[in-house]
Every structure is written in C-alpha cells, then in structure tokens.
Amino acid sequence: MTEQNGSYVIEIPRQEIEQGGISPGDLYRIGVLTHQSSSPRPTENENETRSSSRSDSDRQQGPPVNEGDTIEVTIETLGEQGDGIAKVERGYVIIVSGGQPGDTVLVEIENVRENVAFAEIISN
Structure with a gap:
C-alpha cells in the first residue's frame, strides 16, 4: 500500500487479473488486517523467506479439483x-x-487452472 495524492493505493499483482481472479473496473470490497509488532519491518531476507514458504505452501495445496x-x-x-x-x-x-443460480448439479471438471476450473453439467 502506498500513499498517492492524499489517498492510499493498494496494488494488485498482475497475475490476479491475468488468471481471471479479478477484473479492472469491477467493484470489490476488501478488508485490511493490521497487526502491531514490536520489531521493525522484516529485512529483505526475511521477506524472501516468507514469500518463498507461502508460495511453496500454495503449490503443495494446488486446486482442490x-x-x-x-x-x-x-x-x-x-x-x-x-x-x-x-x-x-x-x-x-x-x-x-x-448453470443457473440456485441449481445444484453434478458436473464433470474439464479444465483446471490455478484459480479456476471449467465444468460441464452431467446431471441435474
């Protein structure tokens, strides 16, 4: 988050838009979680370690289908x-x-991506 012209701007990683997670121009509600720390901001090495372990965890989980x-x-x-x-x-x-809102259907997963899967209805 950065301050620009009296406002605060939250950056969204390009991959979130490219992978279809969010779309420019759409309205989103976000929550900002804060925490107090008695230690200074993490060093560059600490940031690399945190980022690395987070992406390793994400890769291990992967899509649930x-x-x-x-x-x-x-x-x-x-x-x-x-x-x-x-x-x-x-x-x-x-x-x-x-699919229509409210329908509960049996689907077959046809294509799986990191953030989204595509499916066809096989039974209503």
Whole structure:
C-alpha cells in the first residue's frame, strides 16, 4: 500500500487479473488486517523467506479439483459470459456452462487452472 495524492493505493499483482481472479473496473470490497509488532519491518531476507514458504505452501495445496473429477456443486451466481459460477473448498471457483443460480448439479471438471476450473453439467 502506498500513499498517492492524499489517498492510499493498494496494488494488485498482475497475475490476479491475468488468471481471471479479478477484473479492472469491477467493484470489490476488501478488508485490511493490521497487526502491531514490536520489531521493525522484516529485512529483505526475511521477506524472501516468507514469500518463498507461502508460495511453496500454495503449490503443495494446488486446486482442490482435478480434470475428470465428478462433483456436486451449487451455482451461486452468473459470470459475465452467462455461465454459472460455483465455489468449492477454499473459495475455489468453478465455472459451469449452462448453470443457473440456485441449481445444484453434478458436473464433470474439464479444465483446471490455478484459480479456476471449467465444468460441464452431467446431471441435474
């Protein structure tokens, strides 16, 4: 977070937009968590260690679904393209072609990416 012209700006990593997690121009609500520390800000080496361990943990977890999986999901909303959007563990997004909000459907996962998976309905 940086101060610019009397306001504060929060930077969003480019990969979040490129991977479809968020879109420029859309409205988002964010929470800012603060903590007090008696020690000074981390040194460059400490930052590298924290960043490295966080990405190692993320890589080990990976997406909670695999291509070919069959799972039941509830469509929560519609995406910009009109496809259904469901969320599963850890808030992972599954885009369901033809899904409508409120539908609980059995889907087959066809394509898995780091932040999102694409699925087809196989049973209502």
